[in-house]
Amino acid sequence: MAYIRPLLIAFLLAGALIAGLELRLASIGYQPSVTDSAGRWRVERNKASRLGDNALILVGASRIQLALDLEVLRRETGKQPVQLGIVGGSPTPVLVGLAADPAITGTIIVDYYDTMSEVARGDLAERYQKSFDAQKGRTFFGLGGDVIEAGLTSAVRDHLRMYANGTTPAGSLLLAWSGELREDYVFMAPDRSSRGDYSRVLISRAYLSRVMRLLGDIFPPDTPNLERTLQAKVDAISPSSNAAVLRQGPVIRDAIQTITRRGGRVLFVKFPSDGMVRQIEDRRYPRALFWDKFVALTGVTGIQSSDDEVLSGFNCPDGSHLDMRDRAAFTSRLVQVLGLEVTQGNNSPH
Amino acid sequence: MLFNSYTFIIFYVAVLATYYAIPRWPARKQLLLLASYLFYAAWSVPYVLLLVFTTLVDWCLARSIGRTDAPKGRRALLVASLVSNLGMLAYFKYAAFLIDILNPLLAMLGTDYQAAPSGIVLPLAISFYTFASLSYTIDVYRRQVRPDASLGDYALFVTFFPHLIAGPIVRAAYLLPQIEAPKLPSREDFGWGLTLLVFGLFAKVTLADGFLAGFVDSVYAAPAKFGAAETWAAVFGFAAQIYLDFAGYSLCAIGLALTFGFSFPDNFHFPYGAIGFSDFWRRWHISLSTWLRDYLYIPLGGKHGGWLTYRNLMLTMLIGGLWHGASWMFVAWGGLHGVYLVFERFTRNSVWNNSKYFPDVAKMIVTFVIVAVTWIPFRSATPADAVAVVKGLTGAAVYQGFGAEAMLVMMVAILVAAANMRLRSRTLREIYDSTATMGRVLVLSACLFGLLLAPSSNSRAFIYFQF
Numbered sequence: 001m002a003y004i005r006p007l008l009i010a011f012l013l014a015g016a017l018i019a020g021l022e023l024r025l026a027s028i029g030y031q032p033s034v035t036d037s038a039g040r041w042r043v044e045r046n047k048a049s050r051l052g053d054n055a056l057i058l059v060g061a062s063r064i065q066l067a068l069d070l071e072v073l074r075r076e077t078g079k080q081p082v083q084l085g086i087v088g089g090s091p092t093p094v095l096v097g098l099a100a101d102p103a104i105t106g107t108i109i110v111d112y113y114d115t116m117s118e119v120a121r122g123d124l125a126e127r128y129q130k131s132f133d134a135q136k137g138r139t140f141f142g143l144g145g146d147v148i149e150a151g152l153t154s155a156v157r158d159h160l161r162m163y164a165n166g167t168t169p170a171g172s173l174l175l176a177w178s179g180e181l182r183e184d185y186v187f188m189a190p191d192r193s194s195r196g197d198y199s200r201v202l203i204s205r206a207y208l209s210r211v212m213r214l215l216g217d218i219f220p221p222d223t224p225n226l227e228r229t230l231q232a233k234v235d236a237i238s239p240s241s242n243a244a245v246l247r248q249g250p251v252i253r254d255a256i257q258t259i260t261r262r263g264g265r266v267l268f269v270k271f272p273s274d275g276m277v278r279q280i281e282d283r284r285y286p287r288a289l290f291w292d293k294f295v296a297l298t299g300v301t302g303i304q305s306s307d308d309e310v311l312s313g314f315n316c317p318d319g320s321h322l323d324m325r326d327r328a329a330f331t332s333r334l335v336q337v338l339g340l341e342v343t344q345g346n347n348s349p350h
Numbered sequence: 351m352l353f354n355s356y357t358f359i360i361f362y363v364a365v366l367a368t369y370y371a372i373p374r375w376p377a378r379k380q381l382l383l384l385a386s387y388l389f390y391a392a393w394s395v396p397y398v399l400l401l402v403f404t405t406l407v408d409w410c411l412a413r414s415i416g417r418t419d420a421p422k423g424r425r426a427l428l429v430a431s432l433v434s435n436l437g438m439l440a441y442f443k444y445a446a447f448l449i450d451i452l453n454p455l456l457a458m459l460g461t462d463y464q465a466a467p468s469g470i471v472l473p474l475a476i477s478f479y480t481f482a483s484l485s486y487t488i489d490v491y492r493r494q495v496r497p498d499a500s501l502g503d504y505a506l507f508v509t510f511f512p513h514l515i516a517g518p519i520v521r522a523a524y525l526l527p528q529i530e531a532p533k534l535p536s537r538e539d540f541g542w543g544l545t546l547l548v549f550g551l552f553a554k555v556t557l558a559d560g561f562l563a564g565f566v567d568s569v570y571a572a573p574a575k576f577g578a579a580e581t582w583a584a585v586f587g588f589a590a591q592i593y594l595d596f597a598g599y600s601l602c603a604i605g606l607a608l609t610f611g612f613s614f615p616d617n618f619h620f621p622y623g624a625i626g627f628s629d630f631w632r633r634w635h636i637s638l639s640t641w642l643r644d645y646l647y648i649p650l651g652g653k654h655g656g657w658l659t660y661r662n663l664m665l666t667m668l669i670g671g672l673w674h675g676a677s678w679m680f681v682a683w684g685g686l687h688g689v690y691l692v693f694e695r696f697t698r699n700s701v702w703n704n705s706k707y708f709p710d711v712a713k714m715i716v717t718f719v720i721v722a723v724t725w726i727p728f729r730s731a732t733p734a735d736a737v738a739v740v741k742g743l744t745g746a747a748v749y750q751g752f753g754a755e756a757m758l759v760m761m762v763a764i765l766v767a768a769a770n771m772r773l774r775s776r777t778l779r780e781i782y783d784s785t786a787t788m789g790r791v792l793v794l795s796a797c798l799f800g801l802l803l804a805p806s807s808n809s810r811a812f813i814y815f816q817f
Contacts, residue, residue: 003538003540003541004541006545006787006790006791007544010794010795013798014795017802018802
């Protein structure tokens with residue numbers, strides 16, 4: 001028993017730690033939530049390949065995840081939506097990956113970012129795409145170790161508070177220690193769509209911290225005249241170089257043409273932004289230098305939300321994302337603007 | 351299937367429970383064989399066939415070698431085994447690399463033909479199981495192993511899941527007798543096996559992935575963004591990461607095998623406590639370095655060839671580097687170690703080996719620093735990346751100092767190296783056995799707490815899985 005007894009005691013202590021941590025997190029108001037992972041993304045990506053013409057594939061980052069209601073999309077387009085948006089990821093690696101997959105013949109909506117042509121090394125979307133490429137051809141009738149592991153990981157982590165909203169267990173331990181209730185307001189569903197409940201957060205703080213992150217300048221929240229200081233910095237922004245757009249444009253064009261040639265459609269949407277976030281984007285990435293060049297180079301079909309009277313009327317509480325209460329109406333209008341609605345007696349969009 | 355995955359926990363518990371529930375040894379072995387194929391199939395079902403093919407070919411050839419007395423016939427059968435194993439390795443692992451070399455040569459010769467990119471998927475663990483299987487036919491040819499293993503026993507030797515994916519590269523002479531004779535582990539061995547599993551997972555999940563991998567990845571992804579101090583932290587951090595990752599895997603493998611009653615050889619023995627480079631290679635990935643010694647270095651002439659000894663050392667290290675992957679970066683890494691070994695041998699009677707002038711601890715530190723810096727080509731994707739990291743080590747931004755994460759990484763790396771140097775003459779079991787029960791509980795609890803608290807949203811594969 002010289003080896004077994006210490007192990008048994010240590011396992012009991014570890015079990016007690018988990019139980020204690022979960023109880024403590026529950027007592028300060030934490031709820032378990034679905035967490036994102038490469039495995040969960042791969043499950044959805046596999047689905048996109050299986051659905052063929054019937055797929056409505058959503059590619060991009062957090063804006064497309066928070067803005068679109070999958071149930072409304074399903075009902076109004078007659079297609080099966082697949083959410084492939086990745087928080088903080090570039091849409092480009094995923095779009096190129098979809099183009100390389102002959103099974104992708106459906107409709108793709110891409111969440112346009114002016115910086116989407118710049119794919120940083122180690123970009124999360126690139127990592128997810130690589131993990132998908134690595135498991136290609138290794139599944140057996142759609143079943144493989146990756147799929148099983150993704151299911152098991154979800155089954156465990158979606159029910160533990162210490163993984164709530166992407167927190168690591170170590171991070172949860174610190175939160176439990178401090179007794180602080182983090183202002184969680186973005187919740188992911190098992191289908192990877194997300195809803196942002198901005199009624200749970202101090203909006204001005206969320207908004208200003210986003211502006212500071214975009215400016216790359218962090219000030220303490222109690223800085224006097226913070227908003228005015230930030231506005232002055234925003235006003236001083238000069239346009240960025242569009243070299244990446246010119247460089248990557250042909251790559252994106254080739255991807256779109258590949259998908260279009262086999263019967264698919266690719267639509268680009270610039271989702272709404274507000275306040276200083278919008279001003280930063282407009283100043284850094286002037287439309288003539290970025291969007292117009294991008295459209296000219298790639299020949300994409302796309303819209304800017306700001307060009308549509310209804311879509312431009314939606315408010316982004318943190319300057320960048322829609323509140324969950326606006327999702328259904330926004331989605332419905334976008335379906336109309338993109339011409340994706342099911343016509344009467346016909347199960348395919350006109 | 352990763353050892354640090356939920357799938358593996360369920361798989362392992364189910365296999366272990368069934369193993370102990372079955373009373374008969376042949377049935378137990380069949381269970382382990384089936385479980386091992388299932389373990390591999392979790393990565394890819396079709397590639398199980400490749401594993402079966404290697405097993406069948408080498409088993410048949412080894413039996414034929416055993417039945418043949420004529421030296422020419424025996425040699426021809428051995429060559430067939432070499433061609434089959436190395437041919438498969440060349441096709442699956444090195445085809446793209448060879449095409450990259452061939453195409454510029456064809457262009458230089460003025461031909462229009464260019465070989466198309468291969469697009470071949472590299473089968474998981476092919477380098478490991480090929481070497482394990484190859485050792486059997488060579489040992490049978492040398493009459494060091496009897497060729498009478500049953501097909502089932504031989505298949506279990508090749509595929510036994512604890513060593514299948516990333517070693518230790520177990521030899522037939524070591525494992526086959528254990529498979530043939532019925533044996534269950536003692537309670538002590540079972541407990542020690544589980545203890546090693548906890549230590550291994552802690553080294554991998556908590557230390558390598560939790561503390562080191564994120565920072566190392568970010569520096570190697572964009573070295574120009576970091577100052578010299580942070581680049582040094584990443585270089586030492588990677589040295590610690592690859593050690594904890596691979597030694598952690600080896601501990602898991604040895605521990606898992608022990609819980610089924612099988613003993614595997616040690617694969618690491620505090621390598622960063624090495625005094626010089628030949629000592630380092632006696633302590634690092636021992637199962638590969640002894641394999642290369644016995645099946646490559648010694649057949650080439652070993653150390654009995656005068657100047658040829660240096661050639662043999664260089665060839666062995668270059669091939670050892672190439673074994674890790676189809677890239678010039680691995681060749682460069684192996685080549686650098688070859689140069690160090692040649693230099694060490696050449697200067698073995700010099701002042702460097704006089705402990706009056708150079709105490710052992712100084713030699714350990716010098717060896718560690720050189721080994722750590724030599725990991726740069728191994729970790730870098732391209733020569734340009736490696737040059738960028740080397741430039742970063744002497745970068746003008748040296749006075750940027752350490753960020754908190756770099757400081758943590760540096761501390762972990764230094765602690766790992768210092769512990770290796772301190773414990774270099776002992777074994778892990780000796781250290782554990784000399785610890786009081788309360789100390790054991792504390793250490794194991796700390797490891798389990800670390801394991802529970804470390805996971806991020808995405809678990810990482812073991813680094814050596816790619817080889």
